[in-house]
Amino acid sequence: MRRFALCLLSAALVVGCATDDQKRNAINDVNSEFRVQYERILAELGTRVYRTNLDDAFPALRSALGRVGMRVGDQSPRMGYLSVVGPAPAPLTDAEWRSAAERDLPKLREIATQHVGVLGRFVSFEPEGLEVIINATALEVRNGVEISLTARMREIAPPKSGMPRREYLPPSAVRMGLEKIWNEFERELRSARTL
Amino acid sequence: MSDNAFPDALPPQYGLHWYVLERVLGQGGFGITYLARDTNLDQPVAIKEYLPVEVATRRPDATVTSRTDEHDERYRWGLERFIREARTLARFDHPNIVRVHSVFELNNTAYMVMRFEEGETLAALLERRHALGEADLMRVLLPILDGLELVHNAGFIHRDIKPDNIHIRSDGTPVLLDFGSARHSLGHSRTVTILVAPGYAPFEQYYSSGENQGPWTDIYSLGATCYRAIAGRAPLDAIARSKGILGSTQEILVPATAVGSARYSDRLLKALDHALSFAEKDRPQSIAEWRKELAGGKPAPAPAKPAPVIPVSTVSSSRIAPMVWGGVGAAIVIGALAALPWLVPGKPQPVVQAEPAPAPSEAEVLRRMMADEQQKFAEERKRMEEAARELQSERRRLEEERAKPAPSAKPRSEPPPRIARATPIPEPAAPKAAEVTPLPLPAPTPQSAPPPAARAPGPAELLASAERAQARGDYGEAATTFKALAENGSPRAMVRLGDLYLVGQGVERSDELALRMFRGAYEKGDSEAQQRLGDMYAKGRGVPQNNFHAYAWYSAAVLSGNAAAKGEQERIGATLQTVEVEQARKLGERYARAAKER
Numbered sequence: 001m002r003r004f005a006l007c008l009l010s011a012a013l014v015v016g017c018a019t020d021d022q023k024r025n026a027i028n029d030v031n032s033e034f035r036v037q038y039e040r041i042l043a044e045l046g047t048r049v050y051r052t053n054l055d056d057a058f059p060a061l062r063s064a065l066g067r068v069g070m071r072v073g074d075q076s077p078r079m080g081y082l083s084v085v086g087p088a089p090a091p092l093t094d095a096e097w098r099s100a101a102e103r104d105l106p107k108l109r110e111i112a113t114q115h116v117g118v119l120g121r122f123v124s125f126e127p128e129g130l131e132v133i134i135n136a137t138a139l140e141v142r143n144g145v146e147i148s149l150t151a152r153m154r155e156i157a158p159p160k161s162g163m164p165r166r167e168y169l170p171p172s173a174v175r176m177g178l179e180k181i182w183n184e185f186e187r188e189l190r191s192a193r194t195l
Numbered sequence: 196m197s198d199n200a201f202p203d204a205l206p207p208q209y210g211l212h213w214y215v216l217e218r219v220l221g222q223g224g225f226g227i228t229y230l231a232r233d234t235n236l237d238q239p240v241a242i243k244e245y246l247p248v249e250v251a252t253r254r255p256d257a258t259v260t261s262r263t264d265e266h267d268e269r270y271r272w273g274l275e276r277f278i279r280e281a282r283t284l285a286r287f288d289h290p291n292i293v294r295v296h297s298v299f300e301l302n303n304t305a306y307m308v309m310r311f312e313e314g315e316t317l318a319a320l321l322e323r324r325h326a327l328g329e330a331d332l333m334r335v336l337l338p339i340l341d342g343l344e345l346v347h348n349a350g351f352i353h354r355d356i357k358p359d360n361i362h363i364r365s366d367g368t369p370v371l372l373d374f375g376s377a378r379h380s381l382g383h384s385r386t387v388t389i390l391v392a393p394g395y396a397p398f399e400q401y402y403s404s405g406e407n408q409g410p411w412t413d414i415y416s417l418g419a420t421c422y423r424a425i426a427g428r429a430p431l432d433a434i435a436r437s438k439g440i441l442g443s444t445q446e447i448l449v450p451a452t453a454v455g456s457a458r459y460s461d462r463l464l465k466a467l468d469h470a471l472s473f474a475e476k477d478r479p480q481s482i483a484e485w486r487k488e489l490a491g492g493k494p495a496p497a498p499a500k501p502a503p504v505i506p507v508s509t510v511s512s513s514r515i516a517p518m519v520w521g522g523v524g525a526a527i528v529i530g531a532l533a534a535l536p537w538l539v540p541g542k543p544q545p546v547v548q549a550e551p552a553p554a555p556s557e558a559e560v561l562r563r564m565m566a567d568e569q570q571k572f573a574e575e576r577k578r579m580e581e582a583a584r585e586l587q588s589e590r591r592r593l594e595e596e597r598a599k600p601a602p603s604a605k606p607r608s609e610p611p612p613r614i615a616r617a618t619p620i621p622e623p624a625a626p627k628a629a630e631v632t633p634l635p636l637p638a639p640t641p642q643s644a645p646p647p648a649a650r651a652p653g654p655a656e657l658l659a660s661a662e663r664a665q666a667r668g669d670y671g672e673a674a675t676t677f678k679a680l681a682e683n684g685s686p687r688a689m690v691r692l693g694d695l696y697l698v699g700q701g702v703e704r705s706d707e708l709a710l711r712m713f714r715g716a717y718e719k720g721d722s723e724a725q726q727r728l729g730d731m732y733a734k735g736r737g738v739p740q741n742n743f744h745a746y747a748w749y750s751a752a753v754l755s756g757n758a759a760a761k762g763e764q765e766r767i768g769a770t771l772q773t774v775e776v777e778q779a780r781k782l783g784e785r786y787a788r789a790a791k792e793r
Contacts, residue, residue, distance in 0.1 A: 035772065043776040073739045079785055083741055135743040135775070137782050148778045150743065 026115035026123075030108055031048045037171035042150060051144040052189060054080055058138050059189035061147060065091070068177075068182045070122030070134060081143075082140035088127035088153065091134070091177045101125045102169035127168055132169070134181075148183070149178060198403040201227060203246060203253045203756065205342040209305055212299065216240060223373070224248060230311060239311040240296065243373075245277040245304045247525075259304040263655060274305055280762025281307040283351065291342035293362075293372045310678040313365045317420070318358035318765065319402035327424040329459045335361065335369045336421060336489070336772050342371050343417070344482040347410045354408065356416035357762070358423055395419040395428030399475050411478040414485050428769045429762065437474055454722055462491050473496075581774075595645040654680060658688055665691065669702030681712065688719035689713070691729060697736070706737035722755035729760060733767055742770050743779050750783025755790055 022084070050057060058077045067070075068091035070084035089097035105124065113120030131154045139146050153169060201219045204227050209216045214231045219681050221228050242257075250266040250273070251259050261270035281298035288294070292491050294310040317335065321327070327335070339361060346353065353360075353371065361375045373690060385406045398416035399407040424431045431448045451459075451467040466488040472478045479485035652660065663678035674695050680688030693712030696705045710731055716724030729748035746767045752760035 001404075039772055042772070046774055047778070074741065074744065079782070079789065080780055081744065081747070083739065083744065085739070118370070133741070134266055137778055139781055139785055148781075150772075150775045150778060152743075183359075 007169050022116045026112045026120065029111045029115065031168060033107065033111060033167040034171060038168045039175055041171060041174050041178070043176065045182070046150060047144045047146060047148040048067040048182065049141060049144050050189065054138055054145055056189065057147065057194055059084070059190060060185055061138055063183055063188045064184035065134065067137065067188075068180055070132075073133070080140070082136040082138070083132055084134050084136070085154075088130040088132050090132055091180055092173060096176055096180075097125075097127060098171065100170055100173035101168055101177050103172040110171070129155060129167070131156050132177075149181060151177065201225065203248065204410065205244070205257060209257070211242065211301055214240060216242070222758065223754075223761075224709055226277075232334075233308075241309045241311045243307040243309065244305075244617075245274055247273055248758070251304075258302045262445075264654060265659065271308060273532075277307070278305050280351075281305070283349070287342075287349070289342045289345050290368065291370050292346065306680065309535060312362050312370055314363050316359050317361040317363055317369070320363055321358055321424060321427075322765075322768075327428050329463060332421060332463075333426075334367065336417070337486075339369050339371055339417065340482050340489075341488055343413060347413070347482060352408055352410065353413050353416070354393060354400065355393045355396075356413055357393075358420055359640075359761070361420065364646055373596065392416075393432040393434075393759075394423075394766060395762070397475065398433040398473060407475055409475070410481050411475045414470045414479055414482070415472075415475075418467050421467050422451055422454070422471065423450060423464075426461055429766050430471060430719040433473070463489065474516060518550075531766050538560070554781075609681055653681065658685060658691075661688070662691065665695070665701075669694060672701075674701030681715070684719065686716035686724060689719075690721060690727060691714035691724050693724075706731070710737035717790060718793065719753075722752050722757035722790070722793045723792065725749075725752035725755060725786065726757050726760040726763070729763060729767070733763065742767050744782075746769040746771060746776065746779040747782040747786060750780050751786035751790065754787035756782060 016055070054077075058080060062072065062075070062082060065082070068086075070086040070091055072082065073085045074083040075081065091116045092100065108125070109120050111120075111121055112123045116123075132151060133154055134149055134151045137146075137148045139148075151169060151174060163182075168174075201222050204219045204222070205211075205216055205518075207216055207218060211231070212325035213235045214233055215240075217230045219227060220230050224247065226246045228241055228246050231240050231242045231610075232238070233240050246253065246259050250270050251261050261267040278298055278300070281295055284293070285295040285298070293312075295307060296310065297308040299306055299308075302627045341355075343353065355373060356371070360371065361524065362372050364370060376549060395416045398414055400412060418428050436448055448471065450464075451471070452461070453466040455464050455467075463670055466485065469488060470478055470485060479488060496531060657676055658680055661673045661680070664670075664676070665673035674692065675694065677688045677692040681692050689712040692702070693709040694715070695701050695705075696709035696712060697706065702708075713724045713727040713731065717728060725748050729745045731737055731751060732745035734740065740743075746764060749760045749767060753764055770778065
C-alpha cells in the first residue's frame with residue numbers, strides 16, 4: 001500500500017513536470033494515429049447492406065443500440081437517421097473496455113512517451129467524463145438497406161489526469177463496439193424474421 | 196436538366212454559338228460554370244452562365260427567366276452588371292487573373308467565356324492536404340496579390356475571395372476566379388447569406404451598400420483564406436465575431452498568431468491578424484501596404500481612407516433603393532443584436548460622427564455601423580408607411596364594395612365564373628393559436644368583371660412587406676404577417692418566423708418553435724430551411740449538437756441549389772472524418788431527394 005502511494009506521488013510529480021505544449025503534442029500524435037485506425041476500421045466494419053426494408057431495419061437498429069446501453073438522442077425513422085448517446089465505455093461493458101484498452105495501451109504509451117518522457121508510462125484511457133455518440137444511418141439501396149455506423153467521444157467532465165482529451169475511441173474499442181452492435185442488430189432482424 | 200447534381204444546368208452537347216458544352220464544372224449562387232469546346236479554335240474553354248438561383252430559374256426551352264415579376268428588375272440589373280464586368284475583366288491580362296475571352300447574350304441570359312485552367316481549386320487542395328506550409332502558402336498568396344492589385348488599381352474589388360475561387364494550375368501557379376459580377380445586383384435579396392461566404396467575408400459585406408467596401412474588403416477575405424490554409428478551418432464568421440465583440444456570446448476569433456504559432460513565421464501570422472481586423476479601418480488599406488507587412492517591412496502609415504473603389508456615382512439612383520433594401524439581410528444582423536439596449540426601438544441612436552473618436556473599440560465601431568444602417572432604414576420606413584396607408588384605404592374600399600349586394604345576381608344554378616388573378620391568393624386559415632392573427636386577405640367573389648381585388652397584395656407582396664418590416668425593426672408586425680403566411684403554408688415565411696423565434700424578436704424566443712418552423716419549411720422542399728436545420732445541429736440549438744447531422748443538412752441544402760450553405764458545409768466537413776463525411780453526404784442526398792419529391 002505504501003509502495004502504491006509512493007508510485008502515485010511519483011506519477012503526480014512527473015505529471016507536473018510536463019509542459020502543456022508537450023502534453024498537447026502527445027495527444028495530437030495519439031489522435032493522428034487513432035484517427036488513421038478509426039478510418040480503417042470504419043471502412044472495414046462501419047457499413048453493411050442487409051436484404052430488408054427500412055421499416056424493419058430501423059426499429060431493429062434502434063433496439064440493437066438500446067441493448068448495448070445507448071439511448072436515443074435524435075431520430076428520423078422516415079429518413080433513416082438515428083443518433084444515440086451513452087456514457088463511455090458504452091456500448092462496451094467495463095470488462096470489454098478493459099480488454100480493449102489493454103490492447104491499445106502500449107501504443108498509447110509509446111506515442112505519449114516520445115513527447116512527455118516518463119509521464120507517458122502513466123497515461124491511460126479515461127472513460128470517465130466522456131460520452132460516446134453513435135450516428136447511424138439506414139438508407140435504402142438497390143438490394144436492401146445500407147446501415148452505417150460512426151462513433152465519436154464527447155467530453156462532459158474534465159479529465160482527472162490533466163492530460164488533454166483524445167477525440168477518438170481506442171481502435172480495439174471501436175472494432176469491438178461495432179462487432180457487438182452488428183451482432184445485436186442481426187439478432188433483432190432474425191427475431192423479426194427478416195434476415 | 197442534364198445532371199442530377201446540377202438540375203438547372205444545360206445538357207452536355209448543348210450548343211452556344213460555336214461553343215459546345217461538355218460538362219458542369221461547378222455551380223454557385225450566381226451561375227453555372229461549364230467546360231465547353233470552342234469548335235472554331237478547337238480548344239477547351241470555361242463558360243459561366245448567369246443564373247442567380249435566388250431570383251431566376253431555367254425554363255424547359257433552356258431560357259432563363261426571373262422567378263416572379265417582382266424579381267425581374269433585380270435579375271435584369273444583375274445581368275447588366277454581369278456583362279459590364281465581363282467586359283472590364285477582359286481588359287486585364289495578368290497571369291493570376293482569370294482570362295476572359297468573350298461575353299454574349301443568349302437564352303435571355305449572358306455567358307462569359309474564359310480560358311479553361313487545368314488543375315484544382317485551393318479548396319480542393321486544402322481538403323486533401325488540410326493545411327499548407329508557409330512556403331507553399333506564399334507561392335499562392337504573392338502572385339494573387341499582384342493580380343488583385345491590378346484589379347484594385349482599375350477601381351474594382353473582387354468581393355468573393357475564398358479557397359473555392361482560387362484555382363491552382365497544374366504547374367502550381369494560382370489564378371483568381373469568379374469576380375463577383377453580380378454581387379451587388381442581388382443586394383436586396385431576402386438574406387445576405389447567399390451574397391457572402393461565411394468566414395471569408397468581412398462584416399461590412401453584410402451590409403447592402405458598397406460604400407464601406409474597398410481593397411480592405413478583399414484583404415480580409417484573402418487573410419481569411421490564408422487562415423484557412425494554416426488552421427485547417429475558416430475563421431469565425433464575421434457575424435459571430437460581432438456578437439462576441441459585443442459580449443452577447445463568448446465566441447472570439449482565435450488569432451492566427453495562436454493558431455499557427457511555431458509552425459509559421461511571426462511576420463506572416465501578424466500580417467494575417469492585421470488583415471483579419473474586424474473594423475475595416477484597422478486593416479491594411481491597400482495591397483501594397485499589406486505586401487510590405489508580409490515581406491517584413493514596416494507597414495506604411497495608414498493613409499486616409501480612400502474613396503470607395505466602386506464609386507456611388509456609378510450606381511443610378513433607381514438602383515440605390517433596392518440596395519438599401521438589401522438591408523433585409525443586414526437586418527438579420529440588426530435583429531441578432533437588437534436585444535441590446537442601444538438598439539431598442541424608440542431610443543434614437545447617435546448619428547455617426549464624420550470624425551470618429553480616435554481608436555474606437557471594435558464594439559463602438561460596430562455600433563456606429565449599425566446606427567448608420569438604421570438611419571437608412573428609417574428613411575425607407577417612412578416611404579413604406581405611406582404605401583401601407585394607401586393599401587389600407589384601398590382594402591377598406593374593397594370591403595365596402597363587397598358588402599354591397601351584387602347589382603345583377605346570376606342564377607344560383609350557374610357556376611361562378613373563374614376569376615383571373617395575377618397572383619394566387621390563398622384562403623385565410625383559421626388561427627390555430629390565440630396570438631395568430633390571420634391577415635384580412637380578400638376572399639374570391641363571384642364577379643365576372645375583372646376584379647379590382649387583383650390589386651390586393653398577394654402572398655408574395657405580403658411576404659416582401661413583412662420582410663421589410665423585419666428590416667426596419669418592426670418585429671411584431673413582421674412576426675404577425677409571417678405567422679399568418681406560415682399558417683397558409685408559405686415555407687419562406689416559416690423560415691423567417693423561425694429566424695425570429697431564434698432571436699426572440701416579435702415573438703418569444705424559442706429554439707423549439709424555430710426548429711418546428713424550419714422542419715415545416717423543409718417538408719415543403721425549402722432549401723434555405725435545410726441550411727437553417729444545419730445551423731441548428733451545428734450549434735446544438737433545439738437539438739443535441741451534432742456535426743455529422745449538421746453536415747447532412749448542409750449537404751442537402753447545397754444539393755437543393757442553396758450555394759450559400761457551401762461555406763458552412765466545408766467548415767463542418769473539416770471536423771469530420773472521410774468516412775463520416777461520406778455517410779453524412781448520403782444522408783443529405785436522401786434529405787434533398789425527399790424535399791424534391793414533395
